Amino acid sequence: xxxxxxxxxxxxxxxxxxxxTCTIRGTGLERACIGWLRQAPGKEREGIAGIxxxxxxxxxxxxxxxxxxxxxxxxxxxxxxxxxxxxxEEPAVYxxxxxxxxxxxxxxxWYENWGQGTQVTVSS
Numbered sequence: 277x278x279x280x281x282x283x284x285x286x287x288x289x290x291x292x293x294x295x296x297t298c299t300i301r302g303t304g305l306e307r308a309c310i311g312w313l314r315q316a317p318g319k320e321r322e323g324i325a326g327i328x329x330x331x332x333x334x335x336x337x338x339x340x341x342x343x344x345x346x347x348x349x350x351x352x353x354x355x356x357x358x359x360x361x362x363x364x365e366e367p368a369v370y371x372x373x374x375x376x377x378x379x380x381x382x383x384x385x386w387y388e389n390w391g392q393g394t395q396v397t398v399s400s
Contacts, residue, residue: 277302277303278300278301278302278303278304278305278308278374278376278389279300279301279302279389280298280299280300280372280373280374280389280390280391281298281299281391281392282296282297282298282370282371282372282391282392282393282394283296283297283299283394284296284297284394285370285394285395285396286395286396286397287397287398287399288362288396288397288398288399289362289398289399289400290362290363290364290398290400291361291362292361292362293358293359293360293361293362294358294359294362294396295356295357295358295359296312296356296357296358296359296370296372296394296396297354297355297356298310298312298354298355298356298357298372298391299352299353299354300353300354300355300372300374301353302374302389304376305329305353305374305376306329306330307329307330307376307377308328308329308374308375308376309326309327309328309329309374309375309378309379309380309381310326310327310329310348310355310372310373310374310375311323311324311325311326311327311372311373311374311375311381311382311387312324312325312326312344312346312355312357312370312371312372312373313370313371313372313373313382313384313387314368314369314370314371314396315368315369315371315393316367316368317367317368319368321371321384322337322384323337323381323382323383323384324336324337324340324344324346324357324370324382325337325340325344325345325346325357325382326346326380326381326382327346327347327348327355327380328379328380329348329350330379332348332350333380334346334347334380335380335381335382336382337382343359343360344357344358344359345357345358345359346358355372357370357372362396362398363398364398366396366398367396367397367398368395368396369393369394369395369396370393370394370395370396371390371391371393371394372390372391373387373388373389373390373391374387374388374389374390375387375388375389376388376389
């Protein structure tokens with residue numbers, strides 16, 4: 277069993293930065309792909325970035341390149357998502373998810389294990 281818990285969400289002002297944390301517990305994580313995804317109101321869930329626990333390689337959706345940074349602390353099994361200069365387009369529920377078998381992707385339907393999500397609101 278794998279458990280994922282997101283933290284770090286909240287209300288931020290436009291232009292501010294945000295770092296989200298995904299704390300992961302469980303077994304069989306050595307070959308996992310961990311992804312960050314988000315769902316804005318009225319929109320489908322979309323992938324942002326993924327990181328492979330096999331080799332720490334990362335992958336980003338095209339819109340996320342240069343805007344988001346995914347990273348990992350292997351000692352604590354935490355995966356981070358950094359976003360600088362938040363805009364009014366960023367508010368959403370942000371999720372982290374684990375795929376224990378696939379190598380590296382951001383495809384929502386391929387992830388088997390999900391956290392509960394953390395809300396990010398951008399407001400001036």
